[in-house]
């Protein structure tokens with residue numbers, strides 16, 4: 001049996017007729033950039049996320065969402081942005097592109113998310129923003145530090161690329177990933193929980209002025225066509241992406257629920273197949289609604305050998321992420337060295353992502369965990 005790390009075709013079947021109808025509508029209209037389809041999708045995202053009308057601003061990718069968010073916070077060369085080294089590159093790459101300085105704080109070994117206490121010790125007079133990542137689909141509990149950050153003149157930009165639909169129960173209410181800080185950044189890369197058929201992204205902010213500015217920044221800083229208030233970029237969501245995303249948004253809750261069931265079943269299987277002493281299952285923090293963008297376990301020993309064995313047996317398992325950002329060659333100029341962030345470095349040697357996606361079958365999970373058992377108990 002072969003089990004892929006991800007098979008998008010299994011959930012596409014259910015929406016195919018709707019998608020094809022939307023494509024016909026768009027090609028008949030011959031209107032491809034922004035426009036009606038994008039407005040409709042943005043409005044649906046406003047209500048899904050429970051933010052005021054006009055808060056969601058579509059753009060061309062998750063990377064651009066981060067870049068636009070930083071531009072809307074006036075991030076300038078030399079400004080410091082406190083963030084995690086255990087994430088996808090774009091989180092810090094965008095800061096660097098603006099000449100800002102990524103300042104790393106290590107992550108929590110249980111959730112893989114930034115260690116908030118350590119992050120707070122990194123604040124300096126040059127700190128302009130705090131940039132947590134809700135990694136693998138689980139929210140970082142950042143609600144408690146918002147007021148302190150604001151008192152110190154620091155903005156919070158959430159990298160929500162992996163967490164569309166993740167929530168957290170805190171302060172007596174439901175917090176939605178991307179809406180806790182000043183600006184939230186989403187990616188609609190095809191493999192994300194809400195993914196298009198190409199690149200796409202979105203910025204969300206409750207601040208109306210900032211939302212208006214983001215709408216200008218995505219079209220070269222122009223409010224009125226050919227009149228430019230500031231220098232922006234070209235980063236627009238297109239009609240085809242918006243239409244598909246809008247259809248998928250209506251299924252997102254069910255699909256996220258399915259991912260959670262798959263996660264529960266893995267946990268049971270680790271017990272059933274008696275491999276618990278070799279691996280650590282992901283932990284859902286109290287109050288969190290984890291949406292398992294990735295199902296990432298820790299393998300205490302021989303992670304690489306296990307991965308090789310499973311891949312050879314036909315199981316798609318992968319490592320996110322093999323090299324923390326503070327050790328990336330392109331960030332050598334920041335002056336970090338091995339040993340600076342021991343938790344991130346250890347995770348990069350121990351993590352392994354198992355398949356999790358709508359349509360994954362129980363038998364597939366069973367045969368994967370049974371292969372893990374064979375590896376450990378041969």
Ligand SMILES: *Cc1c(COP(=O)(O)O)cnc(C)c1O
Nearest residue numbers: 061062063088090091161187189
């Ligand atoms: C995917 C991702 C991004 C970038 O999104 P793109 O749409 O690929 O540009 C940024 N941050 C994280 C954590 C991601 O997973």
